Amino acid sequence: MTIDQATVRKIASLARIAISDAEAAAMEGELNGILGWVEQLGEVDVTGVEPMTAVIPNTLRLRDDVIDADPLTGGNRRDDVLANAPAAMHGFFGVPKVIE
Amino acid sequence: MTELTNLTVAQIRDGHRAGDFSAVEVAEAFSANVAGAKALNAFIVETPEHALEAAKQADADRAAGTLKPLSGVPIGMKDLFCTNGVQTTAASHMLEGFIPRYESTVSQKLWDAGAGMLGKLNLDQFAMGSSNETSYFGNVISPWRRKDGGNAALAPGGSSGGSSTAIAARLCPAATGTDTGGSIRQPAAFTGISGIKPTYGRCSRWGIVAFASSLDQAGPMARDVRDCAIMLENMAGFDAKDATSLNLPVPNWEAALSSDLKGKTVGIPKEYRLEGIDPDIDAMWEAGIAMLKDAGAAVVEISLPHTKYALPAYYIIAPAEASSNLARYDGVRYGLRDLPAKDSSGGGAGLQDMYAATRAEGFGPEVKRRIMIGTYVLSAGFYDAYYTQAQKVRTLIARDFEQAFGSCDVILAPTAPSAAFGLGEKMADPLAMYLNDVFAVPASLAGLPAMSVPAALNREGLPLGLQIIGKAFDEQSVLNAGLALEERSGFTARAEKWW
Numbered sequence: 001m002t003i004d005q006a007t008v009r010k011i012a013s014l015a016r017i018a019i020s021d022a023e024a025a026a027m028e029g030e031l032n033g034i035l036g037w038v039e040q041l042g043e044v045d046v047t048g049v050e051p052m053t054a055v056i057p058n059t060l061r062l063r064d065d066v067i068d069a070d071p072l073t074g075g076n077r078r079d080d081v082l083a084n085a086p087a088a089m090h091g092f093f094g095v096p097k098v099i100e
Numbered sequence: 101m102t103e104l105t106n107l108t109v110a111q112i113r114d115g116h117r118a119g120d121f122s123a124v125e126v127a128e129a130f131s132a133n134v135a136g137a138k139a140l141n142a143f144i145v146e147t148p149e150h151a152l153e154a155a156k157q158a159d160a161d162r163a164a165g166t167l168k169p170l171s172g173v174p175i176g177m178k179d180l181f182c183t184n185g186v187q188t189t190a191a192s193h194m195l196e197g198f199i200p201r202y203e204s205t206v207s208q209k210l211w212d213a214g215a216g217m218l219g220k221l222n223l224d225q226f227a228m229g230s231s232n233e234t235s236y237f238g239n240v241i242s243p244w245r246r247k248d249g250g251n252a253a254l255a256p257g258g259s260s261g262g263s264s265t266a267i268a269a270r271l272c273p274a275a276t277g278t279d280t281g282g283s284i285r286q287p288a289a290f291t292g293i294s295g296i297k298p299t300y301g302r303c304s305r306w307g308i309v310a311f312a313s314s315l316d317q318a319g320p321m322a323r324d325v326r327d328c329a330i331m332l333e334n335m336a337g338f339d340a341k342d343a344t345s346l347n348l349p350v351p352n353w354e355a356a357l358s359s360d361l362k363g364k365t366v367g368i369p370k371e372y373r374l375e376g377i378d379p380d381i382d383a384m385w386e387a388g389i390a391m392l393k394d395a396g397a398a399v400v401e402i403s404l405p406h407t408k409y410a411l412p413a414y415y416i417i418a419p420a421e422a423s424s425n426l427a428r429y430d431g432v433r434y435g436l437r438d439l440p441a442k443d444s445s446g447g448g449a450g451l452q453d454m455y456a457a458t459r460a461e462g463f464g465p466e467v468k469r470r471i472m473i474g475t476y477v478l479s480a481g482f483y484d485a486y487y488t489q490a491q492k493v494r495t496l497i498a499r500d501f502e503q504a505f506g507s508c509d510v511i512l513a514p515t516a517p518s519a520a521f522g523l524g525e526k527m528a529d530p531l532a533m534y535l536n537d538v539f540a541v542p543a544s545l546a547g548l549p550a551m552s553v554p555a556a557l558n559r560e561g562l563p564l565g566l567q568i569i570g571k572a573f574d575e576q577s578v579l580n581a582g583l584a585l586e587e588r589s590g591f592t593a594r595a596e597k598w599w
Contacts, residue, residue: 003190003476004370007474007476011217011475011479012472012475013456014479015228015423015459015472015475016427016430016455016456016459016469017316017456017459017460017463017471017472018456018457018459018460019468020458020484023560027468027469027472028390029340030469030530031472031473032280032471033413033474033530033531034469034473035473035476037412037415037531038412038413038415038416038486040325040408040409041409041413041416041486041490041493042413042485042489043487044406044409044489044492044493044496045298046489046492046496047496049496050492050495051491051492051494051495052494052495052498052581053491053494054314054344055300055314055494055498055545055546055547056299056300056301056344056346056547056572058301058344058346059341059342059485060343061458063340068535070340070341072202073341077201077491080201081433083199084198084199084200084201084433084434084435085432085433085434086431086432086434086435086436086437087437091432093432095451095454096439096449096450096451096453096454097434097450098450098451
């Protein structure tokens with residue numbers, strides 16, 4: 001399966017990465033090289049094989065259903081959460097106008 | 101007295117405890133080395149004040165009789181671990197200036213154990229790379245040079261290249277690393293030091309900038325096996341904040357170190373014998389087999405039939421997880437924001453434009469490449485053909501190891517197919533770079549503990565590493581086999597100072 005530049009631009013759009021025509025052209029070759037190489041996985045007989053879901057068997061834990069179960073990841077840390085935001089205002093994340 | 105910066109973690113710990121020197125002297129000696137090694141570009145941020153403060157505490161604790169396991173030991177912290185109040189970048193433009201308001205679990209454990217921080221170590225951007233050439237903050241240069249009289253700058257390996265260079269150049273006695281597909285072991289091999297990736301889940305991932313969550317695992321890098329054991333004991337442990345953290349007690353690996361391998365069986369995987377491999381690598385491997393026999397182990401040939409599919413499976417799974425993990429960098433919550441100017445008609449520059457511009461500006465070429473691959477293999481219509489198939493192959497790779505461990509306790513193989521290469525030599529071809537991790541990736545896909553120990557110099561005078569892979573949860577056997585190799589290889593070579 002080979003991908004063309006239109007597909008490269010489509011993937012970039014899905015990935016929310018702006019790319020120039022020159023970058024799209026360069027990536028077309030690189031991505032085809034990598035995807036062509038991984039194609040060899042198709043020759044492996046995987047009949048009856050389940051896809052891996054956990055590399056080391058582990059059970060998903062449940063914590064107590066309480067507020068601020070962990071002081072580090074609990075609530076009331078608004079200023080910490082906003083401290084690195086590029087455009088925090090009025091205690092919120094600032095974004096460009098979304099609705100015209 | 102021996103130069104303090106030549107001491108290992110164990111020697112610093114024990115010497116400090118015995119009163120041979122103060123922790124402040126140790127911290128100052130290493131900080132001076134760090135300050136004098138700018139040419140290596142191993143650190144993104146230097147924090148001598150952090151190391152000094154921990155040292156003062158260590159000296160006070162000694163006087164009070166309240167010493168901790170790593171009191172007096174200053175270390176380097178890979179800049180992938182979030183450190184409270186200290187810039188954490190993952191070597192990216194995206195996170196330049198990001199100052200976490202919390203501490204990663206692993207770094208917190210190390211500070212709680214008394215260690216101090218000399219600085220944040222350079223790495224491949226978002227830990228994606230095998231040569232430390234993808235960092236936004238410039239290449240790390242290996243302290244090693246070929247003995248051909250040329251001064252070609254060599255790769256320190258990656259992604260933990262700042263860690264490997266800093267230890268090899270005596271800028272710190274030990275450092276943290278992370279390993280997703282060889283990022284602890286390959287740089288350790290390239291620079292003549294040791295490093296262990298424990299079983300997946302031993303070290304908490306909380307507070308580590310995520311790359312591929314089902315593979316990412318922290319581990320220590322240091323000059324020898326004992327130091328790796330000491331460091332790992334103080335990094336590992338259950339953490340409720342990581343859903344895949346192993347709820348198991350942390351063994352006392354250092355106390356149980358033993359290079360007597362009587363009754364142990366070492367497996368030699370026949371599929372790792374690549375055609376046309378560097379004869380120096382092959383000779384080192386043969387010598388390693390002899391050393392383990394000498395230590396009392398039996399040696400058997402084993403088969404890991406799906407080995408050749410590990411790398412292509414990895415380059416579907418890791419980018420797929422990366423594309424998902426790195427979706428968080430949107431210019432809204434933290435990190436870079438690039439908001440394009442409105443066009444002449446006064447339109448545009450909406451939220452979507454901001455996302456795309458921010459991510460175009462904030463990610464380097466290799467990171468973009470992997471996000472793109474990951475986005476493609478997860479996209480509608482291709483998911484089963486690529487991602488599901490790769491996860492099935494991953495099951496088979498893990499099964500290969502399970503079956504092999506029916507007849508052996510540890511596996512011995514080279515860490516990498518070559519010695520350190522020159523900076524720039526492999527950057528033009530992403531695939532050639534990926535192939536460097538051919539021996540490291542299978543253990544990552546299976547979540548197994550694996551370590552690299554320095555074993556020999558090649559004909560160019562560059563270090564080569566041997567890899568030991570163990571059963572899940574059995575870091576002890578890996579460390580013990582590593583110790584047996586270390587005692588027998590007598591590897592004492594170090595890079596001559598030129599920086």
